[in-house]
Amino acid sequence: MTARMAGARSSHQRRMTWLWRAVAVAFIAITVFPVYWMVNSSFEPNGQITSLTPSFFPVHFTFQNFVSAVNRPYFWTDARNSLIVVVSAVILVLVVAFLAATAVTRFQLRGARSFLVLILVVQMVPTTALVIPMFLILDKAKLIDSFPGLILTYVALTLPFTIWMLRGFVRGIPIDLEEAALVDGCNRLGAFRRILFPLVLPGLISTGVFAFITAWNDFLFANVIMQQQYRQTLPVWLFGFVTNTGIDYGGLMASCTLFALPVVIFFMIVQRRMISGLTAGAVKG
């Protein structure tokens, strides 16, 4: 009797397992499809793309779209500009945010809570509304058309969320470890550097990815702050492509692929650490 029940139960479970697997596969297909379609279209010759029966594999495989994309004016300049600005901004924001997160979690600092609420409120201001005031202040500081101007903008835009995320990570690491280091004769800053910093590294990485994507994506601010063509960044370049070329979807998809590539590579390198650390310390109150 019990044996039969157990048998029925396990066959039910097996069926459920297969159901879950099917759902997972469907989810993967839907999630990946837009990305796949972008890459697929970018390897198709233009005449093939705009035919009435789209092909689901690049049958007439060509690199032509990529060649014409990178040969468009300012591609390499703008790619270089993007990299310089975004990488500098990410490094800067991580340093500043790590110090701030340590300050609000590891000390009984007066006003720490108000500070946290304040930066969350700052995050609520629509970024579109900040474009003009931001332009005016950078103009006053003579930072228009300069890398530092755009770097500072991106640091400021990503700082609030970055501090909140890192605060979660720092909280998750038991303070006892640092206290032990203090007993062993380390000073407070030394304990942060030797103990806290390595432990919070996964948090820094996942926070860095967030900042990287936000800055790499930005069109609004780059468009206004960088007025000279040789100073512009890739999103502005890409937008120019969209508005100028009409229906060159092959070239457009190839450009989008090139634009997304650095982010994807960056993601793949750090993803293991990122996911393991994404919500470290989140569950413990």
Add this chain to the structure above:
Amino acid sequence: MRRLFQRQLLPFLLLLPALVLVGLVLGYPIVQLVATSFQQLGLFELLSHHVIWTGFSNYKTLFTGDQFFDSLEQTIFFVLATVGLTMLIGTGVALLMNRVGNTLRVAMTVAMLLAWAMPSVAASTVWQWLFESEWGVVNYVLVQLGFSGYSGHDWFASQMSAYGVITAMIVWQAIPFVALSMFAALTMVPRDLFEAAAVDGATPSTTFRQVTFPIVRPIFMLLTVFSIIWNSNVFSQVWFLTGGRAEVLNVQPLGVWQYIVAFSSNEYGLGAAVAVVSVLLLLLATGYYIRRMVRTGMAPA
């Protein structure tokens, strides 16, 4: 002296760079934004540095016109739809990742990373291409499946249908962050709790409600609050996806309308007033949760 340094001065010094940056690069523009909302500021005044204070006149214009309330309604429905779908599907996917084997879990992770990593300018362009009326693959597949009415169908012809595509794209790109964060949170729920629940004969849904969810609630709440904030101000995806036709289609949630007022009509004062009002409304909507997050210290990553 040394103690004083370590107690108050050191943390203050650590916080100082963040304070300076937030204060100068964000604080000052925000103060200016609020000031602008009480001024008449068009292109002429902007270029000639001419300041005309008009008191609450911009706010009056805002509340007496129809578009503000229309945009507000659109924003509320849009946020409810996108945040609801994202949190629901995201949590479901996280639970699913717990159920399937290693290979499928890694495949799901990679798939989500690809979608998440796609820059929004690129993503919008690709989605526009997917839903293109003549050569788009979505119409092609629908026609092949027997819905011949979709041949040459224009997805951006009406407000509702445009919102449908925009919602789909936003949810598609927002799920990875929510799902991966929730999955990470789920892995931190101690295993013996599940075993104990199983011994007590709890059904999977009871286990989820009584054991799992209370533990992952802090992270769930944080993700919800941030999703609400982000989706209330959504601009670039709507702008790129509709190809600048947002105003014609009346796809104008507050973030988009704010931009149209400020930049298409060059009424920066009125645009600033829209921004100030939307921040206040957002505070009203999320204030309770933010206070709880800060107060109980349950403010996770």
